[in-house]
Amino acid sequence: MKNDNLALLFSLTRANSVITRRLAVHGLDFSDFIILYHLNEAEGKKLRRIDLAQKLGLTASGITRMLLPLEKIHVITRDQDSEDARAHYATLTKAGEQLFIEASATMNTKLEDAIPADAEKMLPEFSAFLDKLTENLLPPEVPREPKIRLIR
Helix, strand or coil: CCCHHHHHHHHHHHHHHHHHHHCCECCECHHHHHHHHHHHHCHHHEEEHHHHHHHHCCCHHHHHHHHHHHHHCCCEEEEECCCCCCCEEEEECHHHHHHHHHHHHHHHHHHHHHCCHHHHHHHHHHHHHHHHHHHHHCCCCCCCCCCCCCCC
């Protein structure tokens, strides 16, 4: 007996694997590109690492592992919050901004070739479906601990 829900998840997993492999641009894998996208869109080109992890559906240690190579090539920097000793920011550097601009142009070209024109009208509804699926699978929000102020 065919399980349509399971078949959907298998298709999503396969699509994710192909997307991750095939949408590498300018030395960035797709996950790196997503990180740069979120940082580029953020106010001040920076996000708390934990907020970035949440946007990607990762743990704090998972985002740290993903950010290290980007720090090593000076695409992002790690900055400490001046008011909360536990919080760190990932900040897009000028070199990171330029890399993102170039990678975005290439990514848009790849996506124009990959996504059929007749499918574009379905994308908003499909995106909403995936967001709802993700929301249903995530654990309830854990309340954030209060900020710890640094003594100067």
